[in-house]
Amino acid sequence: MADANRDEQQRRLFDALGESIDDTSADDLRDEIRAEGRDPDGAIAGVRAVFGRIQKKHRQAKLAEARTTYAATIESLKQPRSRRIPADPAKQRALFLHAIQTQPQLTARFRDLEAISPEEIVQILEQLQALDLLPDEEP
């Protein structure tokens, strides 16, 4: 038997003998653990504790990630909007018309567009801005 194969033989031997674990009664397996000077129930609890520690670690990591995302979202909401409401009433009306054209759900609410006053347009634009619904591109 070549020495170079010894590790492979050892691996095969232990693999094969290990398969008999599934054929061994639970009582005999508990007895094995006692023979090692350990408590079988303690050994079971030890494995369950390993599972629990890893589950907890990953849950905490997920929670920390969610907190980071939440904080980033809050921070982004505090940032000034990139899209500003123009001061010129004509540009305000153009932006308003552009906004409702790009937001189909708004179109139905403003059927008589000519009847909306400049003041109402500003209020609507401010609401759209707060909701981050102003279009990015120029009208």
Place this chain on the structure above:
Amino acid sequence: MATPGSRRVPAEQAATREQIDRAVAALTDEEVLRLERHAAWRIRGLGPAADARDAEDLVNDAFELTYSGARSWNTAVPFYIHLKGVLRSVSDHWREKYATQLSAGRGRLDASEDARTAAETAVDDPRVRAGFQDTLDAVYALFQGDRVALDILEGLAEGLESADIRAIAGLGQTPYESKVRAIRRALIDAGLKRPTVTQKGPGRG
């Protein structure tokens, strides 16, 4: 963490964390007991390559790989069988790594293709051979005088099928299985926890 024995699991069959949580909760004490025994047995089989790790370390790495998704659990496979498989691949990975490090005489190596290639040739290193040889010799010495046990041990070490070993040893299926269990138990009772090693391990990677 390296992902020993990584295999691609179809996305629709890869377990979610919630599924793993449920599977863990559903493991019976007997299944947990068997997993602990498999882990402990693999640690014995590693000999010096265990490098002071114990069964709990092995369970830890196997479950971490599963839970992190590095070794996804294919839900078509029973969870117990999956964990048993990961215990095996992690311990095989440790064995390869130990042989590589010992042969290279240096510290940590990742489980790269280079390291795997090195592991294949590391068994030529006398220090590596000594560790594995001591373990095998200790096993055979324990059963000196028990011809049936030696037939089984030699057959298993050579990778023979159980039918062939039974033919050599002149055993039926049930007596053969009983004898295999008895051999494993005798090894445990003999305290073959750490085979004699002549060389300190290279340090854990």
